[in-house]
Amino acid sequence: MEAPHSPAPEGATATARLTLHAPEQTQDLGRTLAKLLRPGDLVMLTGELGAGKTTLTRGLGEGLGVRGAVTSPTFVIARVHPSLVGGPALVHVDAYRLGGGLDEMEDLDLDVSLSDSVVVVEWGEGKVEDLSEDRLHVVIDRVVGSTDDERRVVTLTGYGARWAGADLALG
Numbered sequence: 366m367e368a369p370h371s372p373a374p375e376g377a378t379a380t381a382r383l384t385l386h387a388p389e390q391t392q393d394l395g396r397t398l399a400k401l402l403r404p405g406d407l408v409m410l411t412g413e414l415g416a417g418k419t420t421l422t423r424g425l426g427e428g429l430g431v432r433g434a435v436t437s438p439t440f441v442i443a444r445v446h447p448s449l450v451g452g453p454a455l456v457h458v459d460a461y462r463l464g465g466g467l468d469e470m471e472d473l474d475l476d477v478s479l480s481d482s483v484v485v486v487e488w489g490e491g492k493v494e495d496l497s498e499d500r501l502h503v504v505i506d507r508v509v510g511s512t513d514d515e516r517r518v519v520t521l522t523g524y525g526a527r528w529a530g531a532d533l534a535l536g
């Protein structure tokens with residue numbers, strides 16, 4: 366599934382693609398990716414229902430050393446997981462029901478500053494890009510349409526100066 370010749374999207378400063386074969390690998394990717402993340406980073410997760418966005422976020426939470434189990438934020442729009450290791454909190458957002466985007470996001474009245482946190486947003490495309498000039502976009506695709514195939518192709522694309530030259534080939 367490598368597509369080395371596909372052009373990078375406009376504005377992209379770093380990109381990588383990898384294939385994951387099981388949910389544990391998706392979670393591991395999150396753990397590895399967490400090492401690259403800093404306070405103020407915005408990570409957007411895109412992928413259909415059950416693609417593995419929350420699974421990846423669970424790994425991010427482990428890698429960041431935050432409190433609380435990462436689950437689908439079904440009944441809340443955002444959940445804050447404070448750091449247990451003196452690092453940034455993880456703010457996990459389900460933007461699916463976030464109609465208005467940015468304004469609502471700022472109105473959520475989270476008791477944490479987004480610029481001190483790592484903000485991970487599921488279903489945020491077209492809604493939260495304005496939160497930061499820099500962002501890491503993670504797209505998770507099923508290799509085939511079948512729901513019992515565990516393979517996923519993950520495309521990581523960094524936008525903005527923050528990600529310029531970053532090595533996203535984390536496999």
Ligand SMILES: Nc1ncnc2c1ncn2[C@@H]1O[C@H](COP(=O)(O)OP(=O)(O)OP(=O)(O)O)[C@@H](O)[C@H]1O
Binds near residue numbers: 390419421437514
């Ligand atoms: N390679 C894989 N990576 C991640 N999840 C996988 C993989 N293979 C199978 N799965 C399964 O797919 C499901 C992914 O669920 P998850 O909640 O992470 O998806 P999601 O993208 O957050 O969905 P939603 O859009 O409903 O929030 C889990 O049941 C998981 O076990």
Ligand SMILES: [Mg+2]
Binds near residue numbers: 418419420437487
């Ligand atoms: Mg989810």
